[in-house]
Amino acid sequence: MRGKLDLDRRPLVLIWELTQACELACKHCRADAQPRRHPDELSTAxxxxxxxxxxxxxxxxxxxxSGGDPLAREDVSELIEYGTGQGLRMTLTPSGTASLTRERLADLDDAGLRRLALSVDGGDRAAHDAFRGEDGSFEATMAAAEAARDLGVPLQINTTVCAETVEQLPAIRDLVDDLGAVLWSVFFLVPVGRGRVLTPIDPDRAERVMSWLHEVSEDAGFGVKTTEAPHYRRVALEESDDDGDFRRRLGIRAGKGFAFVSHTGEVFPSGFLPQSAGSVPDESVVDIYRDSDLFRRLRDDDALTGKCGACEYRAVCGGSRSRAYAATGDPLAADPLCGYEPAGYDGPVPDQHPAD
Structure with a gap:
């Protein structure tokens, strides 16, 4: 599918943030989640x-x-069943809370859930729960992972990379393997929402982590992908003898192969790039993705500026547009996490710390 996907016409991933309500207070939360649901959330209809x-x-x-915690809504199974009936591949990213029961997962499975994505940000109970801000989150997450395995629901593990979690990555890798996950999705911190209080790793450390992730991907029984770190593809291409899989994923980034619908219907290039291009249901998410000025500019590799615009890997990578926006206010600027220097480039190097 990836090799045939026309990213000007269709995203690889469409995320709908069902709600920002969540029982947890995770340190990195993009949504700055709240205890209660917003009255203007999109209705079931x-x-x-x-x-x-x-x-x-x-x-x-x-x-x-996604959310918040999508299970804060009672209509999740109804929406999954409806989407499945429409021929969509419906997946879910719930929070590790008491609402994530075996019975609820069985109901979601019956509705047609194609994959369950759970967040693990520490290699043990203490590290994970401290990051998630809730005692018992690790236990609930492990129980849900076991239930998904018993039900035959494919499992994805999501992990945030920042200074507070980077040392935990080897232990988390082992957990991903032990849980029988099919994919490890590694999110490199973008300082939005509560994530502004966390410390990003520096570009040199990021490069080493990506090289290590590529080594993991060659031996692991699960896939490895990154989010908001498209230069992982550049690292992998430099180090891989077989670049076919990476070539099939060229250029996927915010607004190019990726779109996000907020709980109130605003359409963003990514949940980490809060610049609206329109809203549903008044407008079609298809028209917004294909025709809005913001999405069209983000898909134009030649519109990138600074170091990213000069880079020979811009069609492979293109940098995190979300991190560029968080750091500079310009989604087309250079990604401050990338330490790669394009051949012959002698312009300014972006500050790795977000602007105040």
Whole structure:
């Protein structure tokens, strides 16, 4: 599918943030989640209309239901069943709370859930719960992972990389393997929401982590991908003898192969790039993705500026547009996490710390 995907017409991933309500207070939370649901969340009927629109992207469109904690809504199974009936591949990223029971997972499985993504940000209970801000989160997450395995629901593990978690990565890798996950999705911190109080790793450390992730990917029984770190593809291409899989994923980044619908219907290039290009249900998410000025500019590799614009890998990578926006206010600027120097480039090197 990736090799045939026209990113001007269709995203690889469409994320819908069902709600920002969540019981946890995670240090990195992009959504700055709240205890209660927002009164202006998309309703069930409006959500189904959004899924109808998503179907227009084409059969098998991947839709990720996220939050906050999407299980704070009672209509999750209904929405998954509806989307599945529309030919969409429906996946879910719940929080590790008491709501994530075996019975609830069985209900989601019956509705047609294609994959469950759980967050693990520490290699043991103490490290994970401290990062998540809730005692018992690790235990709930492990129980949900076991239930997913018993039900035959494919499991994805998401991990945030920052100064507070980077030393935990080897232990988390072992957990990913032990849990039988099919994919480890590694998120490199973008300082938005509560994540502004966390410390990003520096570009040299990021390069070493990406090189290590590539080594893991060659031997592991699960896939490895990065989020908001597209230069992982450049690292992998430099180190890999078989670059076919990476070539099939060229250029996927915020606004280019990726779109995000907020809990109130605003359409963003990414949940980490809070610049609206329009809103549903008044507008079609298909039209916004394909035709809005913001999305079109983000898909233009030649519109990138600074070091990213000069880089010979810009079509492979293109840098994190979200991190560039967080650091400079310009989504087309250079990604401050990347330490690579394009051949012959003698312009300014971006500050790795976000602007105040």
């Amino acid at each position: 409006e959500g189904k209309a959004l899924l109808d629109q998503a179907r227009e992207f084409g059969e098998g469109q991947l839709v990720v239901l």
